[in-house]
Amino acid sequence: xxxxxxxxxxxxxxxxxxxxxxxxxxxxxxxxxxxxxxxxxxxxxxxxxxxxxxxxxxxxxxxxxxxxxxxxxxxxxxxxxxxxxxxxxxxxxxxxxxxxxxxxxxxxxxxxxxxxxxxxxxxxxxxxxxxxxxxxxxxxxxxxxxxxxxxxxxxxxxxxxxxxxxxxxxxxxxxxxxxxxxxxxxxxxxxxxxxxxxxxxxxxxxxxxxxxxxxxxxxx
Amino acid sequence: xxxxxxxxxxxxxxxxxxxxxxxxxxxxxxxxxxxxxxxxxxxxxxxxxxxxxxxxxxxxxxxxxxxxxxxxxxxxxxxxxxxxxxxxxxxxxxxxxxxxxxxxxxxxxxxxxxxxxxxxxxxxxxxxxxxxxxxxxxxxxxxxxxxxxxxxxxxxxxxxxxxxxxxxxxxxxxxxxxxxxxxxxxxxxxxxxxxxxxxxxxxxxxxxxxxxxxxxxxxxxxxxxxxxxxxxxxxxxxxxxxxxxxxxxxxxxxxxxxxxxxxxxxxxxxxxxxxxxxxxxxxxxxxxxxxxxxxxxxxxxxxxxxxxxxxxxxxxxxxxxxxxxxxxxxxxxxxxxxxxxxxxxxxxxxxxxxxxxxxxxxxxxxxxxxxxxxxxxxxxxxx
Numbered sequence: 001x002x003x004x005x006x007x008x009x010x011x012x013x014x015x016x017x018x019x020x021x022x023x024x025x026x027x028x029x030x031x032x033x034x035x036x037x038x039x040x041x042x043x044x045x046x047x048x049x050x051x052x053x054x055x056x057x058x059x060x061x062x063x064x065x066x067x068x069x070x071x072x073x074x075x076x077x078x079x080x081x082x083x084x085x086x087x088x089x090x091x092x093x094x095x096x097x098x099x100x101x102x103x104x105x106x107x108x109x110x111x112x113x114x115x116x117x118x119x120x121x122x123x124x125x126x127x128x129x130x131x132x133x134x135x136x137x138x139x140x141x142x143x144x145x146x147x148x149x150x151x152x153x154x155x156x157x158x159x160x161x162x163x164x165x166x167x168x169x170x171x172x173x174x175x176x177x178x179x180x181x182x183x184x185x186x187x188x189x190x191x192x193x194x195x196x197x198x199x200x201x202x203x204x205x206x207x208x209x210x211x212x213x214x215x216x217x218x219x220x
Numbered sequence: 221x222x223x224x225x226x227x228x229x230x231x232x233x234x235x236x237x238x239x240x241x242x243x244x245x246x247x248x249x250x251x252x253x254x255x256x257x258x259x260x261x262x263x264x265x266x267x268x269x270x271x272x273x274x275x276x277x278x279x280x281x282x283x284x285x286x287x288x289x290x291x292x293x294x295x296x297x298x299x300x301x302x303x304x305x306x307x308x309x310x311x312x313x314x315x316x317x318x319x320x321x322x323x324x325x326x327x328x329x330x331x332x333x334x335x336x337x338x339x340x341x342x343x344x345x346x347x348x349x350x351x352x353x354x355x356x357x358x359x360x361x362x363x364x365x366x367x368x369x370x371x372x373x374x375x376x377x378x379x380x381x382x383x384x385x386x387x388x389x390x391x392x393x394x395x396x397x398x399x400x401x402x403x404x405x406x407x408x409x410x411x412x413x414x415x416x417x418x419x420x421x422x423x424x425x426x427x428x429x430x431x432x433x434x435x436x437x438x439x440x441x442x443x444x445x446x447x448x449x450x451x452x453x454x455x456x457x458x459x460x461x462x463x464x465x466x467x468x469x470x471x472x473x474x475x476x477x478x479x480x481x482x483x484x485x486x487x488x489x490x491x492x493x494x495x496x497x498x499x500x501x502x503x504x505x506x507x508x509x510x511x512x513x514x515x516x517x518x519x520x521x522x523x524x525x526x527x528x529x530x531x532x533x534x535x536x537x538x539x540x541x542x543x544x545x546x547x548x549x550x551x552x553x554x555x556x557x558x559x560x561x562x563x564x565x566x567x568x569x570x571x572x573x574x575x576x577x578x579x580x581x582x583x584x585x586x587x588x589x590x591x592x593x594x595x596x597x598x599x600x601x602x603x
């Protein structure tokens with residue numbers, strides 16, 4: 001779709017749309033369940049497996065990713081009419097990389113321990129498929145406000161799955177929650193759940209549960 | 221017999237459609253066909269039904285496992301009394317092992333069958349006998365001291381993640397019994413490896429004879445030590461180890477039974493042995509350190525090699541299906557087993573990883589065997 005076509009479509013829309021119209025609310029709700037970036041689109045799985053051993057680093061990771069997706073969506077959406085489509089990927093990368101650098105520096109300054117635990121995975125948000133995917137699929141063709149909502153929605157969808165996985169991994173893997181030994185001092189840690197293999201299995205079971213609930217059927 | 225038939229007939233209406241307990245139809249059906257030969261007849265077309273159905277196949281494998289099981293029970297008692305510095309009669313040894321392993325077997329069957337029944341009921345499938353062999357294989361490849369709750373979660377993991385997710389009996393990619401074992405091995409390494417787990421009572425450490433070591437040969441090899449037992453002992457199996465896999469002789473008896481009845485593939489067993497032997501000899505020829513120099517023949521006798529090659533690798537569901545594929549599959553299991561033992565002694569039990577790895581690759585092996593066959597025949601057409 002060319003830029004002109006997009007702008008004509010936009011002009012046809014009513015000028016004043018409420019900030020949280022039904023359509024805009026959908027931008028947040030959809031990625032939480034029916035269009036979840038991890039369990040349905042299976043994007044960003046790498047970090048979902050790597051950072052979910054403990055809840056606290058997971059929470060920081062979730063906040064970082066949500067911030068980066070929302071802000072990069074906003075910036076790209078603002079620039080969408082001036083970016084030549086032939087170099088749009090490199091522009092997107094530049095925007096995302098700058099944002100990730102900011103987030104990374106913030107973490108190192110104010111949450112050094114967590115930053116150490118997350119190691120390279122903060123830097124790898126740059127290549128997170130969810131970020132790039134939302135820029136390509138949404139921000140390039142939509143106004144800034146819906147783009148921000150879409151970014152927040154996808155960030156929350158990602159966060160929700162990560163927190164569920166991290167909850168079970170920390171609880172059953174090391175018997176603790178947020179670092180507190182809730183299952184007693186003598187709980188024998190489960191090595192499978194401590195390793196990324198366990199995250200992969202937990203994620204699979206989560207997808208199973210979601211599909212069972214939503215009545216998913218395999219396309220023939 | 222008559223009494224059983226009458227009772228079943230009387231109960232039957234309850235489980236039919238519309239009966240009070242109709243939601244348990246699969247369970248009842250399974251129980252009935254377990255006790256009596258089902259009288260299902262083919263309704264259309266001319267199909268030939270072989271007498272050897274899933275139930276009989278499974279039962280044959282269980283029969284083949286009996287020598288290893290009985291010997292394992294005796295050996296458990298023998299090892300325990302040896303560690304305690306006592307001498308006990310044959311019967312006392314056996315009784316000790318029997319009482320020690322019975323709860324493990326009961327838990328394995330209870331959890332596994334319970335879950336299988338539940339899944340069949342939920343999916344509305346008839347109940348099948350797919351778990352009969354796995355239920356016995358799981359206890360046989362675990363250490364005798366294993367806590368029962370671990371057996372329970374490992375069995376649950378094997379049945380749900382290893383089997384039901386893929387569609388139940390006959391659809392699993394991995395061997396369920398080894399899935400249970402590898403789960404425990406990774407999840408609770410402290411209970412599944414080391415010198416203390418292979419003989420009952422060593423972990424408590426009460427009344428152990430001075431200087432007694434429960435180390436297995438693979439455990440010693442892992443720290444770079446020579447084998448301390450004779451090859452004959454390893455072959456006969458009166459050494460510490462998992463319940464059913466210490467005795468190569470008893471596995472061999474089971475293996476011969478499987479080959480005679482045509483249930484186990486002799487190609488897989490033979491190629492696994494040849495693969496391990498060949499790889500072991502190559503490494504022996506290179507030589508240099510204690511791992512390389514470990515005699516090739518002894519690789520076949522120690523650890524779970526015989527048990528794995530005979531009972532696990534030949535699992536008809538997860539093994540390769542084509543004739544040539546079976547040779548490749550078996551040989552690679554043997555080669556990988558020795559390679560893992562020699563190059564990665566931190567994971568002493570190579571056969572488990574080798575079989576699971578080849579389970580994953582078996583469809584690929586089959587694919588290329590079929591493809592090469594097609595190419596060969598195509599080229600004949602062109603010529």
